[in-house]
Amino acid sequence: MMQGKKILLGVTGSIAAYKSLLLVRLLVKEGAEVKVIITPSAKDFVTPLSLATLSKHPVLSDLFEENTWANHVELGRWADLMLIAPLSCNTLAKMAQGICDNLLMATYLSATCPVVTAPAMDEDMWKHPSTQANLARIQEYGNRVIQVERGELASGLYGDGRMAEPGTILDYIKTVIGQKQDLVGKRALVTAGPTYEAIDPVRFIGNHSSGKMGIAIAWELARRGAQVDLVLGPSSLTADYQGVSVHKVTSAEEMYNTSLGIFPAVNIAVMSAAVADFRPVTPAGEKIKKKEDKLILELTRTKDILLALGQQKKQQVLVGFALETTGERAYALDKLKTKNADLIVLNSLNDAGAGFGYDTNKVTIFDRQGGETAYERKPKQQVAADIVDRIVNIMYA
Template sequence: MLNGKKIVVGVTGSIAAYKTATLVRLLVKDGAEVKVVMTKSAADFITPLTLGTLSKNEVSIELFDESAWANHVMLGRWADLMVIAPLSCNTLAKMAAGACDNLLLAVYLSATCPVYVAPAMDEDMWKHPAVKSNLTKLESYGNKVIPVTNGELASGLFGEGRMAEPEQILDIIRTALAKKGSLSGKKALVTAGPTYEAIDPVRFVGNHSSGKMGIEIAKSLHEKGADVILVLGPVSGDIQLNGIKVNRVESAQEMYNACTTIFPAMDIGVMAAAVADYTPVEKADIKIKKADSTWSLNFKKTQDILKNLGGLKKDNQVLVGFALETNNEEVNAKNKLQDKNADLIVLNSLNDAGAGFGHDTNKITIFDRKGNESRFDMKSKKAVAEDIVQAIIKIIHA
């Protein structure tokens, strides 16, 4: 969250300026105080009224007019972070050269905070050597360049040069402002998603886990300054995890191998994945054809990742497990806490409507080794992740 953070959003003349409205809205919604500075050409693409309404602050365009002088020095010193989105090819060239012919450039040159830029231009412009040279200069000055994406461009072509989506930029800003957070310098391993246990090259045994809970925990840890590795099972959809290292796996054995290799070097381990308890004894090399009226499979237990990590755990490590239950919920969760040598067990029940697999919400109870339990109402999985991470922070800073 960006509560109390002060951010200057710079806007230049690009069709991608329509995305800036969403970015400003997201920043304000996340708790930031936002002030917008525009070039004159930017106002041809999006109105100052729109951005002023969304930011709840008057938009600045002119360095001076007949009645007032915009104090660019104070504005540059006011911000915790400045982001220029979109950054046009023209403004990029001026920034690289140190030019100062408008208010936005004056604020940039006066800024004492980190400066992030999100370029937006057509593919041929993006790949031009002069643009690459200017970007290199900008980075050499200490600025951070937010990578462009690949997709449909204003010219109608498809390729590189699209400005990053507002949600991606928000994640990058959160990460930048969290580097001095409560988990700065800590390393965290998180697992998420299901595992698929192959029957043959076509079929598998799996579960309904979407991975949403573990992904939100990884994001929350990262926002608080931790370096996060996410071991992610086979989940669907486009997942944006800027700054988080993702290790994709499919089977329970692959997840076990990854976790036991990574965990010894971690400070935190959060096992949120829905790992299969059993896997077929044999996997057919070719597709099994339909033949008999009945078909049976033999299964064997998978290796218990949480228990094995509990056996590896050192005194300075925090290990968190999950218990998804349908009956004897609290008893099973408390037993799991002891049996697996975990520091926290997060209980959620499939008996609670809106909790568990596939939902955007969850309802949890957290148990710790001292016998404490914390119950939480139904919340978004993002908010639940925050509760879990706060419980981890409490242990680390105890």
């Protein structure tokens, strides 16, 4: 897949720049031709000589160097794919604003090929509203962002912000290079995130869902040509991708009404949201005061969105999710039948690195023909690709 492909790698000033050496080696080993542009600050973390040796091409840094001009327009048109890894917070801001003050930025602004980025920064920088706004903006421009990983950071803290590992980046690039457009002309509905059921104006019943899995599925569907309506519960994540229309909701009732309103017009529906099963019968109009030792809440079931869609579906492909702690397989099979779904994606809270909040997931997919396929733990973006592959197989069977 990578044989003969032309990859333009941009390396920016980040401690994660050392991973670019491993990345170049992997790309060259796969048969790709790699050229590297390095920012001046990146030279403090990795040497041009090392990158030049591994890529077998001179490393470029300045627009004007030794009385020659590095033609950024030619570079931007040469590549089959431009990869910026690591993407520092500073370069991210420049990309969002179109600031052209070095060779990398001049080339990025001239590039006619797909652009993939792998951010790397400390957790507080990653979560800052300006960083998240910049990420949303560059994705609006059509750039792809590989999700950061969680782990030990250069600051000594533990959290989100680590650049994805070179092997993960390579796998991601392969999906872009071999990008399928098998859902052009199709429309999809995806639900993601939790729902919050009000107890009073301050408190609610909810869960720990982040929305990462559903957002990854929405992105994968859009990447392959579908127009996607994403019904997103309360989440700190953004999903401003080209081809994705976001409908923000809070409660299960709102998610139910929005989903049923959209469903008749779609070809695909993926119900990945962690919808609350119960809500208070009568939420208090004012904050409940702490007067008694006990508070008794009367709860009632929320509306079953997957069941309602299963009862209404005609030619659509309907996918449900099951997150369990016990009796996982039996519950998933029962859900497949009773909800009239085409696929049920099961993940268990007993599996390490799976479930709420993680950047990875480990799933088993059940289908109506009795098939049962277990997948290894992998990044949620790759899990999303597996799920969409199964959807496509059903649509074109």
